[in-house]
Amino acid sequence: IVLDNQGFKQAPLAAQRRLIMRAFSTLTGSAGWEGQDVEQVLQLSTKTGSAKVLQLKKKVRVNKSYDRIIITTQWLQPVKFCLDISVPGEISLPHGGPSYHFNLENSRHYIPQAEDICLDYDKMILPLVLRSRRGGDVFWPAGFSGHKKIKKYFIEKKVPSRERDLIPILAAREGEIYAVLGCCISQLAVLDSQTRTILVIKKAPIEKNMDKLKSQPACATI
Secondary structure, eight states: OEEEHHHHHHSOHHHHHHHHHHHHHHHHOSTTOOHHHHHHHHHHHTOOSSOEEEEOSTTOEEEEETTEEEEESSOOOOOOOEEEOOSSEEEEOTTTOOEEEEEEEETTTOOOOTTOEEEEGGGSOSSEEEEOOOTTOEEOBTTSSSOEEHHHHHHHTTOOGGGGGGSOEEEETTSOEEEETTTEEBGGGOOOTTOOEEEEEEEEOOOSOGGGOOOOOOSOOO
16 A cells, blocks of 8 residues: 555644554555554654655565655565576566567668667677666666766665666666666766667567566576
């Protein structure tokens, strides 16, 4: 259950308490919940910072992430993956994540499509991998004057902390980061007048039937 924290705080205090108790009841039933549980969530809603987590009874966790309060019994554990890329080819992320298609296009004939991620293939060091973030990751966002830590970039873009491990990173197997898919590409792989071969990445929609998704094994555990 996700609450808009700004709207939540504007509601009368009595309504805030009822909303929290309603959330508890919806997730686990009303039995066993007490006023002190509700007050802990109220206190959490006023705290600053990008990621605040409260562990309650009945396996309920409450996460305040920027302007959202997430109340859940199904907390996502960090997903670590590192998948080898074949070009052309397709990769499905683990645990029901989306699929990405990788193709090469000649710069003279390629017509950009909406949502395509385009990189200069000749500027990249092969082989490439699609992986989750690692501690200390640094890259050079396109348009910036220098490098930036991935963690700081996510904080500046207000990416919820519980989602950061799910965002795939395109990188050389043992080297540079070329794109944070869905967020930003690296200056190291930006298209320019000298570009001849374009790596085009397309995101496929997540299938509704999760049982049909193909998960590829990780090549390493980070």
